[in-house]
Amino acid sequence: MPQSFAAFHRLAAVLFLGFASGLPLSLTGQAMQAWLSVDGVDLATIGFLGLVGVPYTFKFLWAPLMDRFEPPFLGRRRGWLVLTQLGLAAALAWMAGLSPSATPGLFALAALLIAFLSASQDVVCDAYRTDVLDPHERGLGGSLSVFGYRLAMILAGGVALIWAEQWGSWSKVYMVMAGIMLAAAGLSLLTLPRVSGASKPLASDPKKELAGFGAMVAGVAVGWFLARGLLTLLGLDPHDPNKWIQLLFILAGIAGALPLAYWAARRVGFETLNRSLESFFRQPAAWAFLLLIVLYKLGDAFAGTLTTPFLIKGMAFSQAEVGIVNKVIGLWLTIFGALAAGALMLRINLYQALLAFGLLQLISNLGFWLLAVSGKGAWGSFTLPPFDLGFVALDSASEIDGLLLAAIAFENVSSGMGTAAFVALLMGLCNHRFTATHYALLSALAAVGRIYVSPVSGVLSEAIGWPMFFVFSTLAAVPGLVMVWWLRATIRRLGGRA
Template sequence: MQRPFEQVPVTRLGLAVIVALYLAHALPLYFYNVAMPAILRSQGVDLRWIGMLSLLYVPWAFKFLWAPLVDRHYVNRLGRRRTWLWLTQAALVLGIVVLALTGLEHGLLLFVLVGLWISTFAATQDIAIDGYTVESLAPAEHRLGSMAQSIGVGLGSMLGGAGVLWLYQVVGWQSALLTLAGLTALTMLAVARVDDRHSAAATAATPGFIATFKRREVRWTLLLILVYRLVEAPAMAMLTPLLVDRQWSLTQIGLLMSVAGASVGLLAAVLAARLLQRQTPASLLLRAGWLRSLAYLLIAGLLLSGLADGSPLWLGAMVLVLLAIRYLAMTSLYALFMQLCSRQQAGTDFTVLVCIELLVFFVGGSLSGFLAKSLGYDAYYLLLGGLSVLSVVLCKPIVRLIQAESGHR
């Protein structure tokens, strides 16, 4: 019987394909995550509604429900992963074109429906990409797969966030969105380089997410996600509104969050891949947690002392530090996920873990506007700094349990 993938050493072209695949779904994702909050806030939309924008990503939290279908069903001539990559990529381009031609002028309902369409197909595409990444790389190279994922997401933030935000100011909504659709269509060139027609031949077991939950190391990892990520989500969700309320222009925010931020993030992802040669993903994740706690407290200090008002560069520098820490943590966390995945249902296993992570992140983000509005930004980040310290302390014993259980497999 043939192995799911003949695991030859990864090449630069192979990593470039993985980067481009993750870029494909990150483009529309970061349009909603970076550009839309800034656009809405500049138009005077209430913080509470901007926070609720996170709920458009509900399909990402529940995609584990159809992940086994993506692992099971495919067109033989195309391949297990490429079948879904072609389908979802076409659906994404169509959704972005419709959004470009409609926008908010045709009512909130249509805007939300198109957003859910884009979100659902991007989430489905992510299942196939994650499965391909885990299956095509040897376990020792999962750190490179996680790095490639972070780079693709970083480029998506840069182009889908800052790029579209800048285009929106220069040429307007429709031209900016049509450009985004064109960029998304270009990533189909990477799909053409994926050849996994032999990948499903050796999969004897029927993929299912119930099998994922039966493994104790996975259940402990789900608790780790809850404790670690619940604090991070509210902090990230309010960064863009904070900058708008500090009189940053949309162009400045786009350059900071998606150009400078993504560039710093890409460097952090490469650094994480190097560090993972010498330490486990879980240990690096905890170190990133301590750095995250310090960054939240420093942001609170800048706001309380008035330095953020006197010199906006201080606040901008702290935002970049926070984004770098986030990429460091994300690369570590996803490398841990890849290590825990079964090769018989890699797409399903990885999706279950990511879904819980995103559910925690979106719930925290959706509530962030209410908390920030009631406390004010300074007390808000001070509170999150204290909670972040507590979360890292609680995560330490959980990490030991994960390592003990995974070592028994």
């Protein structure tokens, strides 16, 4: 009985941390898009504000510090969880007091801070999940983590829209979310089970680790400004009103920053980062797997970055209708998708799951294309009666569009299934000696599509219109499926190991 309770405690902790991890992501994603849309911010600017999620891409750079150092008195994993969650509560409360139209600079800075703290929390959550679970619990633990993550996205990306419509204030919504993160910090401090004593930091010189990290940050800064300076010498203006020119400066800065940062880290001796990267790239087909990770969710990312503005501004659906369909009804569809994926993955191997669920993700983009070309009311509608679930209520009957429901329902189910298989892939690629840094590297690369297609999506949708945009997002899913097929033999071996 004590062993059963301990296992339940560990799995409940993983479910809770999945929820805590998903909440801030939506608050700088779909919820923020809705706030910007109703505040009158233009579509291209909304797309560019998606770049506040850049820390999700670079979190592997500081993940070794969170692996190497332990906050005093709080414990190795628990300490970083409490600190990042307290920081998120404070940053969300700050953002709640800002106006995106009146103070866009401060608003973007607050969103960037939330994304940084959220990415840091993700690093610790992934490491904690790996450390605390017994090997035979990792499959179920991974599924519960994804489930908790999806529940949080339902709350922050859907229920929040209903609250905003009812309360007439996004500031109040973000203050409630700040309170939730404060409660999460208390739960992390008081209730999480301790990790195994075998989980120890690398025995390296802490001063040299910090010096290596500092050199890496300096390399990022120098590479960023050198690349941008080169474009300026070529006659381009970073403040050019042309959004493509602005995007070029951002991408060039990143391309200049990463190689110089890696060189500086190796030169000075950022030992934890250097040894973890060497371990990963000794694996067969390491570079091909990095490409697969970037491409697998690319089509999903193109469609998802502007789904909320498309539905609210492009199709003129109300915030409440989008929230009800996207998340309240979508809750049960997400549960179905998670259960279906879990059941299927007991019967098929990892390669078959990645291929089948990836194909479903591709097809789901065509639902939004059909909505764009057919318009509201093409499949009729039905009336949803008022309800009160305690945490969310609908005061009056709401008309729900049939095609909107079908498109979002299929997207929720297919995306949940694809994510379940994708997380299994990431776990299989990790070397357990460097799990925190490896998982941070892989999940950061997985965020590349979501973050860097955002400005492209905003400009592209304005240039070619919504129907062609969703055709493009469907085609963008094809290369990921091709990579899955190409790496099928190695993926089958990874699935066998898991």
